[in-house]
């Protein structure tokens with residue numbers, strides 16, 4: 001695809017039918033661990049304007065922990081996971097109450113969806129998330145999403161909402177992703193560093209990643225810093241979705257396509273949201289080792305992984321889990337959702353479809369990983 005000009009990217013954002021807006025903790029809360037209703041209301045006003053003009057907006061909002069820790073008597077964001085989970089349980093309610101009241105002033109309803117990684121990699125939950133989001137949007141509501149911090153385990157969690165927002169943009173087939181934070185744009189280095197320069201347009205985020213010096217959070221409530229925002233912009237770009245990054249007070253102009261913040265061009269045509277989800281969100285639970293013929297077929301991009309071409313299975317997983325597909329040298333070729341439990345697979349290895357049917361029955365005469373569930377890495 002040809003690289004679009006900045007004006008084209010800004011126009012695409014202005015014309016977006018479906019927009020995912022992600023807002024960070026520092027844009028909604030006080031450092032003392034309480035909500036800042038004024039800033040939250042200003043954000044809601046900008047989103048409501050787009051919504052009332054007919055746009056479909058999904059809001060991915062951080063801020064549960066940051067809104068809850070002051071209320072629970074902590075003087076700074078706790079580091080203990082159980083404390084954070086308790087703060088999130090309190091703060092999430094406060095956050096939603098505030099959003100509910102703020103959107104109601106414009107006659108708009110909100111719907112809360114809390115997501116954990118483990119919920120969303122299973123095909124059925126993925127479909128449920130997608131269906132609920134689509135229905136909320138069809139009904140004119142504004143879905144508000146956060147990670148389910150009170151339930152997420154420390155080992156498997158998004159941890160930041162930046163990447164989650166890019167995955168949500170895929171799920172709802174968004175036309176634009178708007179990342180709102182406490183800095184007005186991406187800079188060539190963390191803005192605290194002397195000489196860092198504002199970047200208004202990134203035609204290729206993968207090239208930019210090599211050139212820009214990105215750092216962690218600048219506030220005491222944010223988590224991901226610019227690293228995860230760049231990753232979100234990259235996921236959006238490779239998914240064919242233009243993105244803009246700016247401060248929350250620029251939300252309105254950013255969604256109108258005004259030249260604020262940093263615009264990121266898409267670098268691919270749109271992909272299948274399901275495949276992107278597998279590629280970005282899933283955590284492989286095991287490995288299928290492909291022989292050289294199967295490795296070549298998988299690398300070609302259009303083939304399913306058949307039992308006949310698999311020489312080894314590693315790990316303990318259930319049908320529907322994500323697995324790595326490796327070559328015999330141990331290189332990762334692809335990630336996929338496997339169709340069988342790990343203990344069923346050894347008896348299937350090396351057998352073609354006719355043999356699987358004859359020896360094991362009809363239900364085994366299927367690929368280990370169907371090509372629709374396979375994503376090259």
Ligand SMILES: Nc1ncnc2c1ncn2[C@@H]1O[C@H](COP(=O)(O)OP(=O)(O)O)[C@@H](O)[C@H]1O
Nearest residue numbers: 024025026181187189215217218222224225226
């Ligand atoms: N190259 C960079 N350009 C802009 N900001 C950067 C850069 N590197 C690091 N940062 C920091 O990232 C911070 C935003 O991330 P974070 O604090 O996690 O915000 P949020 O709570 O909105 O997710 C900025 O305040 C800034 O200090």
Ligand SMILES: N[C@@H](CCC(=O)OP(=O)(O)O)C(=O)O
Nearest residue numbers: 025062063064065160161223
């Ligand atoms: N899910 C957490 C926030 C995680 C997060 O991404 O925070 P931030 O870096 O402020 O966007 C919460 O609501 O407190």
